[in-house]
Amino acid sequence: MPDTDGAPAAPAPHGDPVLRFLRAADRTPDRPAVRDGQRCLSFGELADHSARLADVLAGHGVRRGTLVGVRLPRSVDLVVALLAVWRAGGAYVPLDPGYPAERLAHMTRDADLRLVVTDRPDPAPHPGVRPVAVDERAPDTAARRPETTPTPDDPAYVIYTSGSTGRPKGVVVSRGGVAHLIAALEHGGLYADAPRTVGWNASVSFDASVQQWARVCRGDTLVLIDDRLRSEPAAFAAHVREHGVTDLDVTPSHWQVLSDLLLDHPGGTPLRLFVGGEPIPTPLWRDLALAAERGLVEAVNVYGPTETTVDATAAWITGDRPHLGLPLHGVRGQVLDAQLRPVPDGTEGELFLAGSGVAQAYLGRPALTAERFLPDPAAAASPGSRMYRTGDRVRRRADGTLDYLGRTDRQVKLHGFRIEPGEIETALADHPDVAAAAVTADAARGLSAYCTLAHGPATADAPERTAARLLSHLAATLPPYLVPSRLAVLPDMPLTANGKLDHAALPAAADRARAARPADEDGHLEPTGPVEPLIARTWAEVLGRDRVRADDDFFVLGGHSLMALKVIAGLKRSLGVVISTRAVYQHPQLRELARHVEDLLADRP
Template structure:
């Protein structure tokens, strides 16, 4: 375990220590494939050698476009071993977005699986090492200021922005979470749950560098509670990171007693923890909950709190970090008063790649720290409680967290306004009650155009990741404004319950299976009109809602299907045919 009183060791240095100490211990497990620490060391060395043979040098950026699996861990460590920084390029993202990210980051090479659509013309591409290239030559000790990765987050100008984080920031993150008691002594068994495109993944996969075993969860593992529970038990997983939204999907499976009375440690972040969830975890004998808060710009986590008692809070700064609650004049706010949270310390990112102006705007001089240091404006409003911990009060700007994803509505609005039929747009998160939250776009037509929800959805999906595509589209003559000319979100009307499908010819559900599934969708999605041609996810469905659909189908039809099958057959008519093929002996009554 790291000594908080010393400069933290680089993650790759710690990995080499783990290799020497426990070469035969399982380092990574993904499905049926496993790698020992010695095998992981050999494979990362070979891939780093390939990168070196291409002329990759210290500080270069390498695109990584791989799915979940052992190869992804190999690639990320190999990039660090070559002295470079990795840039995650999720193969599920639209090609246009991937091309922009590749160009914007200036990637020097691309590590991608064979058959993956290229999104970086003129850039060397690697898959597995050929075996003819020697391991990378021994690199000089990394400087803490060397870049470790560039992660792209939503940008208010309509384009994502790349946050460049340092190797020193990663080292300080691991050391701080150890010093805070969030990480138990190694070896632990850690489930890697988050997408590599999101910063929470760093404090999951990089745990291998301290000698922990990383169990890579597949998409199927993540979405199926029973399957996940079985996997956690089979591999003796100690630690699981998830969002409060994901907890809703997994609650029943995770609160069940574990074999041998083992305790599962949960790291929760990405969005505010509801009071009910906090109390549920705090009161569970088999769970130990930690609330972790931090923006990407501060290397994943800035505060940590054990989930005890009844009231959610952020805790206090992780060891080695500094935080300030300031007013608009950058003056400290008295305890109990509301202010904006500023963060400082060794985990601050370098800034936004290629955007010095934006970097200067968000990373400002720290008047309370050593000369020359900076602090980051989080945009989060907080209050210091009487016990010294921080209470989260909301955002000071329009940035939102939606199902654990951080996004700028302005980026979605810019994409919609690029459509020839849209002159203005506003995107908000609406709480639909039992159906949960969904993204709704309010659009003003250009030149008398008739807006089509289907065409707007298709246009948005071509440029944005799936989680940023609105499910509802409401035409307005004009956007409501406050007296000072700003968008009046409170005056935006409630969207109709037809899911924006009114312009499509109604294809009424036909037959007992379509009718039953339509009734289930209507209940789960909170929409009155459901067509046989409707797409579950285009209407705002997500994994938690899909699980509810599966549960109701089992109860009402007696048919057992998985969440994965809902993803495979998202159109109502297709799902009905699939269900019918599994239930032909005893169809439900009409």
Template sequence: MTTNLIAQDDDPLARFLQSVEAAPDRAAVQSADASVTFADLAAWVADLAGALRDRGVRRGDHVGVCLERGVGLVAALLAVWSAGAAYVPLDPRYPDERIAFMIQDSGLRLVVAADDRPTRLADVEVITPVASGSTGEPVSVTPADAAYVIYTSGSTGVPKGVIATRGGVASLLHRLEAVGAYPDGHRVVGWNASASFDASVQQWARVCRGDTVVVLDEEQRRDPARFGAALAEHGITDIDATPSHWEAVEQGVTAPALRLFLGGEPVSTALWRRLDAAKEAGRVEAFNLYGPTECTVDSTAGPIEGTEPHIGPPLPGVEVHVLDDRLAEMPVGVTGELYISGPAVARGYVNRPGLTAERFVADPFAGAGRRMYRTGDEVRWRADGTLEFVGRADRQVKVRGFRIEPGEVEAAIAGYRDGCAAVVVARADDLVAYCVGDPDLDELRDHVAALLPAHAVPARFVRIVAFPLTVNGKIDFSLLPEPDAGATRADGRRPEGEYEELVAGVWAEVLGQDRVFADDDFFALGAHSLMAIRVVARVKKELGVALSIRDVYRRPMLRDFAEFVQSAHADVTSAAGR
């Protein structure tokens, strides 16, 4: 099924510069500690782009950006584009080994980072986002030039970098404007996704069309009351979230007429119906968005209304096909695999020609030279022209919006020691690892947390004697046991002392339990990474101690985590007294 193609000869950077001319004094980006106008942001971008060119950056190069979300990150991303290059986001929260691989794989020789001498970036040249250089006009590019490289989970255990194009980003803005998702006029947009997550592109890049982007910090993202307060304080009109994230914070939202964009994972029927009711009441107008990273964020979209979830029709400029294994079109109501073509399809994977050829295939419905992306998602047409998401054709899973290949997690577990192996599955909103080889599960969790992003670390590790097999010798996933729900024990040791009691109170609130005990394991109680982030935010609020989500993963036992919090608080208190 085809919709009208959109001309995409306007580069997103060109749109940004037009927005600067139209409203130079308007706030472009705001965060808790900084705010910058369009004019000042443009000057910052020009200075930093000059510094990049002075360091030898040329059209088509890849430049790493290792910064927290904020004003400086937006300046850096636009400056990389101005220099004619593509940015590679390196999330500062990622493990050192993950960042080292991305640097090597994408061929980075230069990284923009907050500190020009970070040990984790010792093998590359580093400049700060405030570096300035010679002036000059932005480097001319074409729609086919690379805009960014975002790494996703790989089924073989090796992450793969997706090369999206400048034309793809330009058409992303056009696609959502064309269906009214982005209405005319100035909007205030909340930015809550990591730059390493492709959903961030449709958040921070809204600055290119003249919208104000407001950065939500980690506490604001996860705490319902702070989330709602941030929306009201900044007058945020548009916000993106995964369904699981929205369900965690929606109770704190009171702002009327909010425009909500959901994506990254299926919307449950219950949430769909709540949002339909909210639309009828004039509180929230919600859209369900679908699209793989390989097709520049969003490929289909539809308003959330009615009673049954769907992922909408294809967006303008996107051609979709629902095909069987012989590439024959499937009729309405019959499940097939979704293929996507059009200008937003990415160039392929970095240094993975075989995988690129496997997933980006010749388009038999178009002229020579055009490709379509094989998504691996199973869908079916509905009679009203929308698509219904059915599931995956392979083992890939989505957990709280992040695309995860179980094979990558299994490979990390296998590296723990000889004889250790695992099968990883998604259970509700959690990853669960079923392990053989009698590993020490606490050590194993630490090992995996040091290799993978926090969202890819299983919430539960379950020791089993052997993998259940089918008669054909394959793993029988249906026979994997349900993980222990981990209910608190009636005879557990009660928390003792200020720090154990404080942590126990935080855990109980986050987990929604009446009480927890000193020997309880946070993740065995059913916690996941979103809950871990809320714990970190609450500890910072109570004690002023800045922890990371990895500190929770490495010390999942309450008594151990409380001891670590006590030590960290002592360090903070001592430093303040000096």
């Protein structure tokens, strides 16, 4: 059971991540360090490439603490760039090339970036920002940069998370926090002693990526899994098997569409799964526990906010009941009431986390930093020690493990993404046609947006066109994971008895608004034949709908890429056929998809 009175001693780190990488490169220069679909670099080559780019960055003025933007796809070059920023003493700010230009511009301004490492010209260059090519070389006359000697307090990266006020916030994490993360996972036996092969599955814009890519610093081999592979379950599984991936980080939602493909071909070594990003449903927990008993996987549930350097607790997945497990070594988890007093075991409270992994601050936001990062009353012997207020409601069991009970606010985790509905509501309300906006979220239906219009009631056929236009506005403003699956235009917002917005009543209000519009039931086609009804049932289950018709469009009904993966998994179970995600996009109408599936079935031997 963790020490809840005094901070447990942090595991002694083996040094800064970069120093560990250099030792690994010296030991095994010829062993593969990182590979993507086209290239592979050995540890020696990765050390050389990152040193050259670090020299270039140093020549442009990068020193300890300098923030450097990195705008690269998930590739070998991305690992080179991240290591180079660290070797020059800087901290990286990931700029996902798939994000809207407006989002990237905000992050660039907010972080006051002067350099961005990239592999292509910026379509919307920012004044005062110099692009640095990932293969740029320092002049021959330039002096070779000495390796910096970082301190644990030097920043390592700034990752932007969704903000409740409509403004994303940058979380500043230290080099010591990254060193603590690696050492704590090693201490807990979650990282094996011998080098492993790690699948890098997360976007670099999310903190889960740090737990994956930084493993190269301890001598593990990285196998990059790009967005194309992520969208094709069969190709994803084949890639994992082909490259001998032994350790894989997944969200529960993603594993549900991969499990059949990967458990069917477990290989010689059980796949070690790091499952996190959102709560694990009880049925999935039990399935994973059973697979672990059979020796097919070694599954661990990892939990932690961005503000505590990725992971703060861990639990091997066994038994029947999901839980967060125990705090990692060097982490103190306190369950407190509204007055910041400890609550008895078995009593609900808010989780506060302290220790070496606590982030430094929200970049440029001292008031918000002071609100969420509080003095740690249990660390009298460590002046200045702070704890992070997670906003997660938990209950401590008698054995010290923590049960997750929900949030104290409206923040949600969907498909591994941390989402503040307020950010989406602000973006929607910024449109001149919108009078009021609201957003709800649930695991089955994803994000749903609702709004009333500034110019009065819409005509009978206007809401659908208006909704499509407003969703396009959001897609041009927000990253894909924040764009709702559906948007309903309402005549007015439902209110509670005391006049506040009634979020629980929004879906019913949208149903009433649709029912009030003229219907054209005779124009719709019912599913027929052997395949259409099966696809209709799969769509209805995935989309959370009572009825799906043959001429319905998957994406018009609110489908998105992860739902498409669930459709693929459902059809594999019901029909024994594997279709690609591309096929769902190419045949969005149910009847068209049914014809494609029938063709595949007919071609089978």
